[in-house]
Amino acid sequence: MADIVSARRLQPGETLFVEGEPADRLFNITAGTMMVYRLLPDGRRQITGFLFPGDFLGFGSESVYHYSAESITVVDLCRFSRPELQRLLERFPAMEQRLFGMASHELAAAQDQMVLLGRKTAQEKVASFLIMLSERAAQRGQKSNPVSVPMSRSQIGDYLGLSIETTSRVFSRLKQKKIIARRPGDRIEILDRDTLAAMAEGA
Amino acid sequence: MADIVSARRLQPGETLFVEGEPADRLFNITAGTMMVYRLLPDGRRQITGFLFPGDFLGFGSESVYHYSAESITVVDLCRFSRPELQRLLERFPAMEQRLFGMASHELAAAQDQMVLLGRKTAQEKVASFLIMLSERAAQRGQKSNPVSVPMSRSQIGDYLGLSIETTSRVFSRLKQKKIIARRPGDRIEILDRDTLAAMAEGA
DNA sequence: CGATCCGTTGAGGTGCGTCAACGGGAGTGG
DNA sequence: CCACTCCCGTTGACGCACCTCAACGGATCG
Numbered sequence: 437m438a439d440i441v442s443a444r445r446l447q448p449g450e451t452l453f454v455e456g457e458p459a460d461r462l463f464n465i466t467a468g469t470m471m472v473y474r475l476l477p478d479g480r481r482q483i484t485g486f487l488f489p490g491d492f493l494g495f496g497s498e499s500v501y502h503y504s505a506e507s508i509t510v511v512d513l514c515r516f517s518r519p520e521l522q523r524l525l526e527r528f529p530a531m532e533q534r535l536f537g538m539a540s541h542e543l544a545a546a547q548d549q550m551v552l553l554g555r556k557t558a559q560e561k562v563a564s565f566l567i568m569l570s571e572r573a574a575q576r577g578q579k580s581n582p583v584s585v586p587m588s589r590s591q592i593g594d595y596l597g598l599s600i601e602t603t604s605r606v607f608s609r610l611k612q613k614k615i616i617a618r619r620p621g622d623r624i625e626i627l628d629r630d631t632l633a634a635m636a637e638g639a
Numbered sequence: 640m641a642d643i644v645s646a647r648r649l650q651p652g653e654t655l656f657v658e659g660e661p662a663d664r665l666f667n668i669t670a671g672t673m674m675v676y677r678l679l680p681d682g683r684r685q686i687t688g689f690l691f692p693g694d695f696l697g698f699g700s701e702s703v704y705h706y707s708a709e710s711i712t713v714v715d716l717c718r719f720s721r722p723e724l725q726r727l728l729e730r731f732p733a734m735e736q737r738l739f740g741m742a743s744h745e746l747a748a749a750q751d752q753m754v755l756l757g758r759k760t761a762q763e764k765v766a767s768f769l770i771m772l773s774e775r776a777a778q779r780g781q782k783s784n785p786v787s788v789p790m791s792r793s794q795i796g797d798y799l800g801l802s803i804e805t806t807s808r809v810f811s812r813l814k815q816k817k818i819i820a821r822r823p824g825d826r827i828e829i830l831d832r833d834t835l836a837a838m839a840e841g842a
Numbered sequence: 843c844g845a846t847c848c849g850t851t852g853a854g855g856t857g858c859g860t861c862a863a864c865g866g867g868a869g870t871g872g
Numbered sequence: 873c874c875a876c877t878c879c880c881g882t883t884g885a886c887g888c889a890c891c892t893c894a895a896c897g898g899a900t901c902g
Contacts, residue, residue: 480758529735536742539739540700546750547677548677550749550752550756553753553757553800554797594757597756639680
């Protein structure tokens with residue numbers, strides 16, 4: 437395994453690859469936060485996902501990436517070359533099952549995001565976003581309550597289908613209602629998780 | 640293969656399975672149109688996809704369905720039982736690769752849909768929808784220009800993240816601008832595909 | 843110390859949702 | 873064969889959630 441992998445470090449805001457580039461590499465994030473997004477011709481952006489340590493990037497079966505990837509924080513990643521990986525898959529067919537499981541999981545997440553984008557209000561979107569961040573932090577064994585929120589308002593807005601200003605206003609309102617609070621660094625503390633979770637589901 | 644399959648016919652509006660049910664079956668549509676959707680507690684609905692002949696349904700790797708499925712027209716489908724399929728997969732590992740390819744393809748479609756839901760206007764959404772319907776009809780060898788649109792305004796709206804009324808108004812406006820025209824049955828003719836495609840991408 | 847970027851907040855506008863009324867087609871029963 | 877009902881689609885009037893435009897303050901950096 438070791439000889440088909442190479443490491444790489446990205447500074448914040450570096451583009452790892454862009455939509456349409458040949459998808460000859462696969463990455464695994466070991467540290468930091470990244471985002472993947474698509475653009476409309478006039479520049480409107482939809483961020484389709486945020487990626488954290490442990491997540492894979494570029495593992496579709498297509499020949500070109502159909503989205504762009506950019507780092508948000510400093511990021512460390514492992515790079516696998518696709519042809520080598522292909523040989524590995526032929527040697528160990530059980531890995532294919534893992535890949536399929538990962539794709540299935542992503543598909544479920546994508547459907548959640550469609551519900552959010554199509555049918556939730558601004559407040560419900562932000563609440564869902566914070567709950568999701570907190571749960572994902574817990575899943576990878578990081579602190580889930582004062583949760584780290586490394587992305588900017590603009591990135592959060594482009595993920596939730598909102599403007600920067602609306603995103604900021606919702607955060608302010610949640611703070612004012614004592615449901616969340618700012619903490620040193622990029623951390624946000626969830627003061628009333630039940631209320632926040634209820635908001636997220638529109639109840 | 641033949642002995643693990645059974646056929647089934649659905650009348651319009653029949654529910655095939657609901658969110659949360661154990662996902663022990665997999666289906667392939669041989670005729671008709673279906674939809675898959677998720678609901679929020681208060682009844683808001685997001686339709687996450689429409690399915691046509693040749694499409695598979697319920698092929699995730701999870702143990703329960705995380706969405707509901709309902710027929711739109713009369714539908715014929717083949718049913719596979721999951722445990723049998725599992726045995727088949729172990730005999731023919733190459734099939735896993737096909738499954739992964741399908742999941743990848745769906746993931747790409749889901750990302751397109753996120754761009755649509757998060758960043759497109761009502762008119763861009765409807766234009767994208769019609770182009771998509773037409774292209775998918777062509778892909779399965781059906782007539783792509785007077786294209787069949789079997790779903791109701793309410794279903795289209797819940798797919799595009801719009802209200803019934805807005806959906807209807809956009810259709811009216813496109814008709815009035817001579818970009819589309821109603822045809823007998825559930826067909827819509829695309830009179831100016833270039834303009835419609837340009838609208839879809841927001842240009 | 844100016845420049846830049848990000849976040850916040852206010853004021854005002856608008857695209858789309860909501861509410862409502864109406865018409866046509868399909869199914870039903872007298 | 874004709875009322876009657878129900879459902880769907882359409883259209884108008886109106887309201888509001890969110891977007892746009894704008895100003896400002898704080899942090900970071902050369």
